[in-house]
Amino acid sequence: MTWRGSGSGALLDIHGHSEAALARALVRIAAAEVSDLAGSPVEGTVTLVRPDGTPCTVAPAEGTGVELSRWDQRTGTGPTARALGGRLSVVLNHRCPDPRWPEYVGNLTAAGFRSAVAVPLRLERGYSAALTFYSATANMFAPDLGCKVLVFSGVAAKSLRLALKHRADLAVSAEHRASLASRTAIDTACGVIMGQNQCSYETALQILTQVSKQRNLKVREVAEDLLRAMPGGVPAAYFKARG
Template sequence: MTDQRLAHVFVELADTLVDEFDAVDFLSTLVERSIELLDADAAGVILRGARGTLHVVAVSSERVEVLELFEVQNEEGPCLDCLTGGEPVVNVDLVEAQARWPRFTRVAEQLGFTSTHALPLRLRETNLGAMNLFQTRRTPLSSDDLLIGQALADIATIGLLQERAVRESALLAHQLQSALSSRVSIEQAKGVLLAREQMPVESGFELMRSYSRRGRLPMRQVAQRVIDGELTAEDLRL
């Protein structure tokens, strides 16, 4: 990894720090770039909603979504510990963590993962959520890797909060709820594409995301048009 590539990633994420941005797309970019820069195999982001409920908002694959949902539903795993303590949980060998997270480690190993990390999305006393990183190899993150990973998580936190949200809790709640509502619409649209056109859910998401970016449209709007039958897979490819 070159310094030039690292700088490009930070600029790419910082470019979204405006009054209006697509939170799901932003967090999906965070997940993708974290995998690239930290040599992970998969990643996901869990956010805490306005009432404290945890939600899976961005994932790198369907198997990660399964694992993250399992973690939330069973209240057990690295992200939960990271959220509770507000500190990174890193370089955890899943074999050694069986006593710590028995149900989580069983499912994680079934999905092919051997180690995990969790980094907090935190600013001062505000803890929005956490990002999980998963590896199929037992390759520990170095101190430099952890600095980069936490810096990426910090940019994501700032992007979600925005300066006004630090001062106004109502804006924070609205921003997070918008991201969670977008996620629901996107999941419905992925299901529509699967049922209507037998398109794998991951392919459907990437098509909608590409269409959103080309047309400068919010992901939620694109997803709703898919649900309403206004956009087909062929339309999304144009």
């Protein structure tokens, strides 16, 4: 989509097979949109911290911006780290260097940038994230553009929240389907054993479990091996949509 800073219901169209891919899709759109608003090229990164605490910093392409954001997050001495804590940070190099991070300002200049801004992306489910922009122009993120970046960050955060939730929901659905498929094979194999041995379901399951330990296989794998030898083979698991 093309975002122009209006409409509280706006969403960014981001897709990806992993958390890193979702973050990269987001920052690709974000960098293009903020560059358009700024009227000059702006580089962007997204730093996503997962619920287990592992960070992931991505950009449309590897470069000095990614390296700077990773250093910032790792050392905790820069605007990206501050934004991950939920606070807005602006660095206006040369005109107004930030006295809190002299090493960061030096690294910013060495990377070829003269301005940076990092904004928090408010997520859920234990995630935190920061959207960081870099410019080679001094004082780029003055109040006018800075306010637009803040508004854009709200759209970006909402879009990333929904994308992460959708990915998590798909993973849960896949786990449920795998569980049902496993249960179908085991129950059917138990039925075969019950018929062959005239035993109860519990006894048939114990037989499958014992064989799985002897062969160092999962119970489902033993059940499927048994069913493959049958005329009908391994039964399919059926999923009924809920109305």
